[in-house]
Amino acid sequence: MSHAVEIAFIGGGQMARCLVEGLLRRGTPPARIAVADPLANAREALATQLGVSVYAQAADAVRQAPVWVLAVKPQVAHEVCQSLSMLAVRQRPQVISIMAGVTLASLQQWLGIDTVVRSMPNQPAAIGAGITALHAAGVLDAGQRAQIEAVFSGAGATLWLHDEAQMDLVTAVAGSGPAYLCLLAEAMQHAAASRGLPADTARQLVTQTLLGAARMLDETDLLPAQLRERVTSPGGTTEAAIAVLQQAGWPQQVDDAVAAASARSRALATPPAQ
Numbered sequence: 001m002s003h004a005v006e007i008a009f010i011g012g013g014q015m016a017r018c019l020v021e022g023l024l025r026r027g028t029p030p031a032r033i034a035v036a037d038p039l040a041n042a043r044e045a046l047a048t049q050l051g052v053s054v055y056a057q058a059a060d061a062v063r064q065a066p067v068w069v070l071a072v073k074p075q076v077a078h079e080v081c082q083s084l085s086m087l088a089v090r091q092r093p094q095v096i097s098i099m100a101g102v103t104l105a106s107l108q109q110w111l112g113i114d115t116v117v118r119s120m121p122n123q124p125a126a127i128g129a130g131i132t133a134l135h136a137a138g139v140l141d142a143g144q145r146a147q148i149e150a151v152f153s154g155a156g157a158t159l160w161l162h163d164e165a166q167m168d169l170v171t172a173v174a175g176s177g178p179a180y181l182c183l184l185a186e187a188m189q190h191a192a193a194s195r196g197l198p199a200d201t202a203r204q205l206v207t208q209t210l211l212g213a214a215r216m217l218d219e220t221d222l223l224p225a226q227l228r229e230r231v232t233s234p235g236g237t238t239e240a241a242i243a244v245l246q247q248a249g250w251p252q253q254v255d256d257a258v259a260a261a262s263a264r265s266r267a268l269a270t271p272p273a274q
């Protein structure tokens with residue numbers, strides 16, 4: 001049986017690990033996955049816990065692999081791509097970037113090839129409940145789309161964007177979004193626990209409330225505002241709370257937060273000075 005590597009990950013950090021675990025859950029043999037990471041501890045953990053092949057040098061991981069996943073921090077993207085450009089031109093792989101902000105034009109220029117796709121997965125990919133937005137430079141045939149979607153299939157849902165400029169907003173809403181909800185969970189738990197609820201009770205209540213609300217959003221046709229109105233009776237408790245949040249400018253703050261994340265994503269797209 002051949003154990004040719006199908007997918008090589010450049011960067012073996014948190015998100016790469018989520019995607020590798022998803023691939024393994026969907027039945028990809030570990031021998032088909034290679035991961036490059038400069039950190040010996042990270043490599044050892046990936047090799048012993050997940051059974052994938054690990055390499056200190058990116059060039060060694062990608063050799064022969066038809067699909068490369070760029071999973072390093074955006075700040076080192078330029079350097080990493082340039083170090084792989086000769087191999088990219090020779091091997092003509094399908095490259096998938098999961099890096100926030102780094103544009104297709106930069107990736108194509110740095111790698112010297114056109115077959116590059118941008119993606120933005122999010123943290124719930126770790127449990128197969130993420131969502132990944134994808135954008136390709138040109139038109140892909142069904143086989144190419146399937147090959148790319150397969151990389152994320154164990155991580156949750158996927159969707160395609162027509163306009164690359166929308167990737168910054170996707171990053172701001174879905175990439176960073178889980179952190180906003182965790183901040184909300186933190187604040188709700190703190191509010192409950194500091195007023196006397198046992199911490200584990202507060203945690204259970206808040207977690208299940210977020211889960212339940214998310215499932216209602218997913219499983220009913222109702223808009224968020226409609227669901228909110230259904231639990232907001234005139235003169236009731238929810239109305240009192242929502243009034244405080246509105247008065248404090250909470251919806252505007254969320255808008256500002258999304259704008260800040262989106263602007264940061266655009267800033268990360270600026271190539272470093274030569």
Ligand SMILES: NC(=O)c1ccc[n+]([C@@H]2O[C@H](COP(=O)([O-])OP(=O)(O)OC[C@H]3O[C@@H](n4cnc5c(N)ncnc54)[C@H](OP(=O)(O)O)[C@@H]3O)[C@@H](O)[C@H]2O)c1
Pocket residue numbers: 010011012013014015016036037038039042057058071072073074076080098099100120121122123175
């Ligand atoms: N985490 C998320 O929720 C999320 C969501 C969407 C997209 N992303 C994107 O995913 C990318 C990775 O994020 P992350 O959270 O997984 O970061 P991370 O945990 O820091 O992982 C990046 C890994 O790449 C390694 N690395 C650095 N230079 C390398 C090189 N030349 N060759 C191979 N590996 C190298 C790093 O090693 P060192 O630590 O030694 O530098 C680190 O282990 C980022 O571009 C981010 O924008 C992340």
